[in-house]
Amino acid sequence: xxxxxxxxxxxxxxxxxxxxxxxxxxxxxxxxxxxxxxxxxxxxxxxxxxxxxxxxxxxxxxxxxxxxxxxxxxxxxxxxxxxxxxxxxxxxxxxxxxxxxxxxxxxxxxx
Numbered sequence: 001x002x003x004x005x006x007x008x009x010x011x012x013x014x015x016x017x018x019x020x021x022x023x024x025x026x027x028x029x030x031x032x033x034x035x036x037x038x039x040x041x042x043x044x045x046x047x048x049x050x051x052x053x054x055x056x057x058x059x060x061x062x063x064x065x066x067x068x069x070x071x072x073x074x075x076x077x078x079x080x081x082x083x084x085x086x087x088x089x090x091x092x093x094x095x096x097x098x099x100x101x102x103x104x105x106x107x108x109x110x111x
Contacts, residue, residue, distance in 0.1 A: 001023070001026070001027055001030070001081055005081050005082070005085060006023065008085050008089070009023065009026065009063070009085065012061050012062075012063065012085065012088045012089065012092060021044065021046065021050075021054060022054050022057065022058070024044055025040055025044065025051070025054050025055065025058065026058055026063060026064075026081075028040060028043060028044075029064070029074075029075065029076045029084075030080075030081065033075060034067055034068075034073045034074065034075045035073065035074060035075075036068075036071055036072040036073045036074070037051040037052040037055055037072045038051075038072070040054075040055060052072060055072070055074050058074070059074060061088055061091075061092075062077055062084075062087055062088035062090075062091035062092065063076070063077055063084050063085070063087075063088045064076060064077055064084070065077045
């Protein structure tokens with residue numbers, strides 16, 4: 001992950017501080033098509049619950065997608081980091097647009 005991708009990564013996840021573990025998990029997917037929480041935990045020397053939590057956070061932000069829920073497998077949400085970041089930004093923009101629309105409707109309803 002280059003410096004610009006890293007900057008956008010932290011903007012997407014909305015974390016005011018750099019979380020190196022979260023970034024390392026995302027970076028693992030550069031060399032692996034799919035990974036599950038057990039493999040991530042083993043590769044980074046963290047607990048399986050923490051790996052699962054961080055994988056789900058990355059999935060919630062649209063950077064990863066779950067491929068096999070039963071076994072906890074994830075992959076990049078795109079063919080590489082750039083596409084995954086682009087897809088995550090699109091997802092975030094759609095969420096903000098929906099919030100803006102809901103706000104507009106509530107303002108109009110109260111008028």
